[in-house]
Amino acid sequence: MTAKQTAKAAVVCFLGLGFATSPTTGFAGECDRVSALENYNATGLSPNGAMCKTFVGLANVQGVSCRWEFPFRDSDAIRTFHDLWTEVARCKEGTWTQHDGSVNHPDSYALRELFTSEGFFRVAQKDKGQFNRTLVFLSLEHRN
Numbered sequence: 616m617t618a619k620q621t622a623k624a625a626v627v628c629f630l631g632l633g634f635a636t637s638p639t640t641g642f643a644g645e646c647d648r649v650s651a652l653e654n655y656n657a658t659g660l661s662p663n664g665a666m667c668k669t670f671v672g673l674a675n676v677q678g679v680s681c682r683w684e685f686p687f688r689d690s691d692a693i694r695t696f697h698d699l700w701t702e703v704a705r706c707k708e709g710t711w712t713q714h715d716g717s718v719n720h721p722d723s724y725a726l727r728e729l730f731t732s733e734g735f736f737r738v739a740q741k742d743k744g745q746f747n748r749t750l751v752f753l754s755l756e757h758r759n
Contacts, residue, residue: 646706648681648699652755653733655679662753678734678756685749688742692749696740699753700727703736734758 648662656679661667665681672678685692704711709731722742729736735756742749 646702648753649702649706649736652679652681652736652753655681665753672756676756678754680752680754683751685751687744687747688749692740692751695751696725696738699751700738703727703729703738703753707731707733707736709736732758 648665651658651660651662652667655661655667656669662681665683667679667681670678670680683692683695685695707729709729711727711729713727722744724739724741726737726739733755735754735758737752737754737756739752739754740749741752
């Protein structure tokens with residue numbers, strides 16, 4: 616390897632290490648939160664900082680939903696929402712949709728969905744002014 620190739624490889628490795636360990640880029644732990652969500656029924660372990668519960672939806676569809684709570688419209692909530700979506704989109708293959716429509720109350724709501732062979736992955740952000748908090752959700756609705 617020439618000196619120029621060695622230097623280029625070192626820079627690529629350094630940049631890759633920076634992306635892999637920086638929590639603000641959404642690459643920390645690669646797919647840790649998605650994996651924790653997928654394995655929640657077997658392990659009972661929630662992604663770091665989340666509260667998770669299983670649910671049974673319409674037509675007896677089963678799933679897991681994890682929730683993070685933040686102060687109302689906190690910048691960490693917005694960052695977590697975007698980081699979670701980046702992780703889902705990077706770690707799973709499927710077709711995605713986005714819902715940012717209006718809601719029938721003063722709070723805001725954003726939703727991203729990824730339809731995969733395993734089921735429906737959803738990342739949502741809900742501002743709850745009445746409770747002075749913002750909630751961020753990561754959910755998996757299993758296919759029947």
